[in-house]
Amino acid sequence: MPFTIQDLQRRKQAGERVAMVTAYDYPSALLVGRAGIPMILVGDSMGMVVHGHGTTLPVTVEDIVRHTAAVVRAGTDALIVADLPFLTYSDPESAVAAARRIMQDGGAHAVKLEGGAAVAPIVRHLVAFGVPVMGHLGFTPQAQHQIGIRAQGKEASAARRMLDDALLLQEAGAFSVVLELVPAPLAAEITARLGIPTIGIGAGLGCDGQVQVWHDLLGLFESKPPRHAKPYAKVGALIEEALRSYREEVEAEAFPTAAQSVKMDEAALAEALR
Structure with a gap:
């Protein structure tokens, strides 16, 4: 049976953790399906791990659509979430256009965007038109030139702002929130205060689920993986x-x-x- 956002919500209520992994093509999605992983993220991380860019910023809607369609063709039961690329949701009209392409042409079941208070109105607008939206707080890769590549929310004011942002995203209608590079105690507190599930990456055990990047999880690169990643195999070798x-x-x-x-x-x- 297909895994849905309602199933994800039921998992939170039952205290059952959920695994999510990125996938960017047909064979990867087939393996995810065979492994029984219920959620796939077609992330703009493809810009770095697939296309070799230094950041996620060059990724376009066309890239997301093409890779999402390949993942969808694997025919898994996973809930497939795809990223809205950099500056494609700076206003409601652009966000709707990007989400339409990604869901109609790519076949994604939901979209993900980065940010808190500034994007809450965009989230509300998309949800009003029937688009399931996952939020993303903490380290937001699309803003790395602004905030740096480092953990977020370690200071009291920043932690308070992140909690407020999470509540705003929930109120706007987001069905879940990714917490990336967030101190574990803060992530656990946000998870406890939200009625919607949190998906952690470098945010500790207190989240409702975890997401990892395909290439990090499988040890495809020779370089040392990020601190928050655990290679479960050395497939690259x-x-x-x-x-x-x-x-x-x-x-x-x-x-x-x-x-x-x-x-x-x-x-x-x-x-x-x-």
């Missing part, structure tokens, strides 16, 4: 080993063998060459 073995076999004329080659009747070949 396995892929590199397989590619190296392939190259070595090609160079040694050990691949392809007869098993990977197409046979032909010798008489037919002789006739063709006559």
Whole structure:
């Protein structure tokens, strides 16, 4: 059965934690489905981990639509949430246009946007038109040039503002809020005070769920993963080993063998060459 935002809400009420992971293409989404993970984020993190940019800012609506459509084609039961890219929700009309493309053409079930009080009216506007919206507080990657890459909410005033922002997003109709790089005690307190679920990333065990980036979780990169990430496998090293073995076999004329080659009747070949 498809996992819905109502199922997510029921999980919170029952005190059951929810796993979420990013996916950006068809094979990744297939594996997520087989693993039984109920939520997928088609994140603008693709700008960095898929397209090689230094930030998420170059990601466009077209990028999100294309990658979301590929994820949707895997046919999983996961709830698929897609990011609204940088500056595509600076006003209600732009937000509706971006959400329409991502949900109609991409097939996403919901969208996610970053920010608190400033975007609450946008959230309210989208929800009024039937768009499920997930919020995002704490470290907001689209604002990294403004706030830096660091934890947010460590000072009393900032913590108070984040709590207020979370309540504003809830009041505006958001069905969930991501808390990224937020002190664990603060994230737990926000989670306790909200009626909607929180999804943590670098925000401790007190959130209602957790989200991790595909490439970090699978250890696809050689570089040290972020502090908040846990590599559950070293898939990158396995892929590199397989590619190296392939190259070595090609160079040694050990691949392809007869098993990977197409046979032909010798008489037919002789006739063709006559």
